[in-house]
C-alpha cells in the first residue's frame with residue numbers, strides 16, 4: 111500500500127506545479143486587445159450604413175463571434191501552469207517494491223487503415239516499458255475482429271521474448287522496433303552489433319510474414335493450426351458480426367512466461383468484443399468499456415494507460431512519471447488521470463498540414479489545466495481505474511499495489527478467457543449504466559473530451575503533463591483529405607457536446623471553475639466558427655467588386671482599433687508559435703490550415719450536427735487513415751499539399767481562393783485607374799483579400815500549374831470558376 115504517511119522520502123512531494131512566467135505582460139497586452147475589440151463593436155453598431163447594410167451586419171456578426179471566441183481563448187492563457195514530477199524520488203524509496211500494477215489498453219479498428227505491423231510495433235514498445243513485467247498487462251482491443259491482427263499479435267508475443275531483453279539490456283530507444291531500426295544503423299552500436307543484426311533479422315522476418323498475410327488478406331492454414339485462438343473465427347465471422355474473442359497470449363503471472371534470458375514477461379491479451387448488427391457498438395468508447403471490464407477480470411490494475419494503435423511509447427520511463435502524480439502523498443488521491451500531449455513521429459519541416467499543435471500543447475492545455483480542467487484527449491492518458499469506471503471522488507483513494515496473481519484466483523487461462531468473454535458481449539451492457547455514468551460516455555465521436563469532463567464534474571482533479579521528452583508518438587495525417595476529415599469528426603463531436611446536456615457552462619456549473627468551462631468551449635465551438643470565417647472570406651471581396659466600403663477610412667481614427675486588433679491577434683499567434691519552437695513558415699502554414707479547416711471541416715461539422723439534432727443523420731466515426739501511397743508520401747515530405755480527390759470540400763477551397771483573387775485584382779485595378787483615393791478607401795478590404803491570396807498561393811498552383819495526382823482536378827477548377835463568377839455578380843445590400 112502506498113501513499114500512506116511517511117512512505118515517501120521524508121514526505122517530499124512527488125510532483126510540483128509552477129506558474130508560467132511572463133503572464134503579467136501577457137495580461138496587459140490581452141487587455142489592450144479586449145479594449146480594441148469592444149471599440150470595433152461600438153463602431154459597427156453606431157455606423158450602420160444605408161448601402162451595404164446587410165453586408166455590414168454580417169461582418170459585425172463575424173467580428174462579434176470572433177471577439178467572443180477570442181475571450182474564451184484567454185481563459186487558456188491567463189493561468190498557465192506546468193507540472194514537474196520527481197521520478198527519482200519515486201524510485202529511490204520503498205515505492206519501488208510497492209509500484210502498482212498497470213494495465214495498458216491499445217485500440218485498433220481496421221486492419222487496412224491500421225496495418226497489423228503498425229499495431230504490434232505500438233504493442234511491443236509498451237511491453238518493453240522499464241517497469242516490473244509481472245505488474246504490466248497489455249490488452250489489444252481489435253474492433254476490426256481481424257485474424258490478421260490476431261496473427262500479428264501472436265507473432266509479436268514470440269518476438270517480444272527477444273525484443274524486451276534486448277531493449278532493457280542495451281537501453282534501446284525508442285522501443286518500437288520499426289522506428290528503432292529505421293533510425294539506428296548498427297554500425298554506431300558496435301558493442302551490440304552482433305545482437306543488433308540478429309534481432310533486426312528476426313524483426314524483419316516477422317514483419318514480412320505479417321505483411322504478406324495482410325497483403326493476401328488471410329492467414330494460411332498451417333499458421334492457423336499452430337494456435338487454438340484461430341478457431342474463434344468461424345466461417346460466418348465478419349467485422350460487424352462475430353462473437354467475443356478473448357485470447358491470453360502471455361500469462362505474465364505464470365513464472366513460466368519468460369523471455370530468452372529467463373526474465374518475466376508482461377501479460378498480453380487479445381480482445382475483440384462481440385459485434386451484432388442490431389446493437390450499436392459505440393466506436394472507441396464501446397471498445398474502451400469492454401477493455402475496462404475484461405481487464406478487471408484478468409489483471410484489474412488500479413492504473414490504466416490507454417493509447418491508440420499508432421501511438422508507440424517513446425519514453426520507457428513514462429509510467430514512472432505518471433505515477434508520481436497518482437502516488438503523491440498530498441494531492442495524489444484526488445487525481446483521476448494524467449494526460450500527455452499527442453505528438454507525432456512523421457511530421458515534416460514547416461508542417462504543411464499544421465499537425466503539430468504547438469500553442470495548444472504548450473500553452474492552451476496547460477492553461478486549462480491551471481483551472482483544474484485538463485482535457486482527456488483519448489490517447490497517451492493514464493487513468494485511475496476507479497475514476498474511469500464512474501466512481502465519484504470521495505476523499506479516500508489509496509492506490510494499492512496488489513498482486514495480479516491474487517486477482518486470477520488460481521483460475522486457468524481457459525476459465526479466465528471464458529469469464530471475460532461474457533463481459534465483452536453486446537447484451538452485457540443492457541440495463542446498466544455503462545456509457546452513461548460508468549466508463550466512457552457513449553453517443554459522441556469525441557468520447558474522450560466528454561468523458562474527461564464528466565470525470566472532472568465528479569470531483570476529481572486531472573493533470574496535463576507535457577514532458578520535454580516525448581512519451582508517445584503517433585502518426586499524423588499526411589494528406590489534406592485525411593486531415594480535414596479528422597478535424598470534421600473532432601469539431602462535430604465537440605459542437606455536439608456544446609449543444610447537449612454536457613455543455614460545460616451548464617453541466618459544469620458549480621462543479622468546475624469558470625476558467626475550465628471557458629477553456630473547454632474554445633474547442634467545443636470550433637464548428638460554428640465556420641460561419642464568421644466564411645463571412646470574412648466572402649464579404650470583403652464582394653464589397654471590393656461592388657465598391658461598397660466595409661471599414662472606416664484610413665484617415666479616420668476608427669481604423670486604429672481594427673488595425674490594432676488584427677495585428678495584435680496575428681502577432682500573438684506568431685510570437686506563441688515561435689516561442690514554442692515553431693518556424694515562420696510553419697506558422698504561415700498553420701494560418702492557411704486554420705482558414706481551410708474553418709471553411710470546410712468546421713462548416714460540414716456544423717451542417718451535420720444540425721441535421722443530427724433534427725434527427726436526419728446519425729453519429730459516425732470515420733477512422734483516420736494511417737498509410738498513404740508512395741507518391742503521395744514523397745509529396746508530403748517535400749511539403750507539397752495533397753489535394754487529391756474531387757470532394758466538395760475542394761470546391762469550397764478553390765471557390766474562396768478564386769473569389770479573393772478576383773476581389774484583390776479588382777481592388778488593385780481601381781487603385782491603378784483612379785489613383786490613391788480609391789486605394790485609400792478600400793485599404794482594409796484590399797489588405798484582407800491580399801492576405802487571403804497569399805495564403806492561397808498553393809491552391810492556385812494546384813489549380814493552374816500542377817499536374818501530379820495530388821493537384822486539384824480540372825472538374826473542380828471548372829466548377830469553382832463558375833461558382834466564383836456567379837458570386838461576383840451577386841449584388842451587395
Ligand SMILES: O=c1ccn([C@@H]2O[C@H](COP(=O)(O)OP(=O)(O)O[C@H]3O[C@H](CO)[C@@H](O)[C@H](O)[C@H]3O)[C@@H](O)[C@H]2O)c(=O)[nH]1
Nearest residue numbers: 217218219253393394397418419487488489555556733734
Ligand atoms: O470503432 C472504433 C473506431 C476507432 N477506434 C480506435 O480509436 C483510435 C482513434 O481513432 P483514429 O481514427 O486514429 O482517430 P484520431 O483522429 O487519430 O483520434 C483522436 O480523436 C479521437 C476522438 O475523435 C480519440 O478517440 C483518439 O484517441 C484521438 O487520438 C484508433 O486507435 C482506432 O483504432 C476503435 O477502437 N473503434
Ligand SMILES: [Mn+2]
Nearest residue numbers: 418420584734
Ligand atoms: Mn489516430
